[in-house]
Amino acid sequence: MAANQWPLIRAERVALIADLENVTDAQWSTQSLCSAWTVRDVLAHMTTTAKMTPGRFFGKLAGSGFRFNVMNDNGVKEEQGATPADALAGFKAQLDRTTAPPGPLDAMVGEIVIHSQDIRRPLGIAHTFQPEAVTLVGDFVTRGNLLLGGKRRATGLTLTATDVDWTRGTGPEVKGPLASIILALTGRRAGLADLTGDGLAALTGRI
Numbered sequence: 001m002a003a004n005q006w007p008l009i010r011a012e013r014v015a016l017i018a019d020l021e022n023v024t025d026a027q028w029s030t031q032s033l034c035s036a037w038t039v040r041d042v043l044a045h046m047t048t049t050a051k052m053t054p055g056r057f058f059g060k061l062a063g064s065g066f067r068f069n070v071m072n073d074n075g076v077k078e079e080q081g082a083t084p085a086d087a088l089a090g091f092k093a094q095l096d097r098t099t100a101p102p103g104p105l106d107a108m109v110g111e112i113v114i115h116s117q118d119i120r121r122p123l124g125i126a127h128t129f130q131p132e133a134v135t136l137v138g139d140f141v142t143r144g145n146l147l148l149g150g151k152r153r154a155t156g157l158t159l160t161a162t163d164v165d166w167t168r169g170t171g172p173e174v175k176g177p178l179a180s181i182i183l184a185l186t187g188r189r190a191g192l193a194d195l196t197g198d199g200l201a202a203l204t205g206r207i
Contacts, residue, residue, distance in 0.1 A: 172199030
């Protein structure tokens with residue numbers, strides 16, 4: 001699938017840039033779905049992640065004392081720019097970049113699908129993801145627990161998307177837009193309001 005992932009990522013980057021072109025300075029300071037970061041911080045994080053290579057990643061991690069969260073916070077500070085316009089310009093400059101930290105490229109699709117929601121949702125910006133992108137991320141999130149905890153939250157539930165052809169798991173059902181399912185599986189309570197089903201209470205208790 002590797003040959004198809006970068007076009008998906010690029011298209012979602014283009015869409016996010018378009019949505020952020022007219023965001024006001026005040027909106028850039030809005031609390032994102034990532035508890036410690038503003039909307040501007042999340043975009044800066046996406047910029048630093050887009051610039052990563054395996055070598056750069058391990059160098060940055062070592063320079064942060066092998067503390068992953070410290071490395072992330074340092075990256076945000078590096079890419080924030082002096083103004084929100086600088087932060088957006090920095091992200092735009094990565095539009096065609098095809099480098100990534102170590103790990104599966106599916107994680108980079110997850111990066112844009114999940115973090116763009118961290119930005120859009122608090123700003124009230126609606127977006128319809130490419131079906132190929134959101135189904136790939138749904139599969140990626142439910143396969144493992146590394147960093148995101150998706151497999152743990154999904155265990156024992158049937159997850160059914162109402163907007164694309166995607167269902168996974170067995171047990172009590174949770175259904176709704178796949179982007180919202182992904183938010184909930186990655187520990188973001190903002191996705192829960194869009195979901196229904198007799199498995200919703202169990203999923204809610206895992207966030």
